[in-house]
Amino acid sequence: MNASRRREAVRRMLEGPAEPVPPDLAGAAARRGARLRRGRRVLRRFAWGLLAVLVVALVVWVALESPWSARPVPAPPPMDW
Template sequence: MNLPLREAAVRRLLERTPPQVPPELYAEVVRRGGRMLRRRALARRLLWLALLAAALAFAIWASSAHPWAEPPSTTTPPVSDW
């Protein structure tokens, strides 16, 4: 199918009238869409809460464990009384 035939086919599809949607379908779609939006908002809030809890736990651990400090050496005894 070449370009002019494709364009003509698309024009024919766009010029047709859209099919009629049953009126009772609208209320169902609005109800499901609202539920979907509430679930997404709840999931987003829970993910932010989990991220905040993880950051807080990391900050508390880092402040108590001091992972940036080098641990004392245990392979060589300290030198004393020279």
């Protein structure tokens, strides 16, 4: 569709009668927005809680395993000739 046809289509839409807006549109939008905010807040709290659990698990693992220390070298087998 070229530009002149688009302009003509827009002009026809704007010249026609305006469709009525539902009377509860603002209330429905506010309820939907509140629901979305609540869902995002729950998701954010869950993510922070999961991060806290992972950090605690990492600290416990590091405290118990000491992964930075060198492991003892096993003794060589006895040489019985």
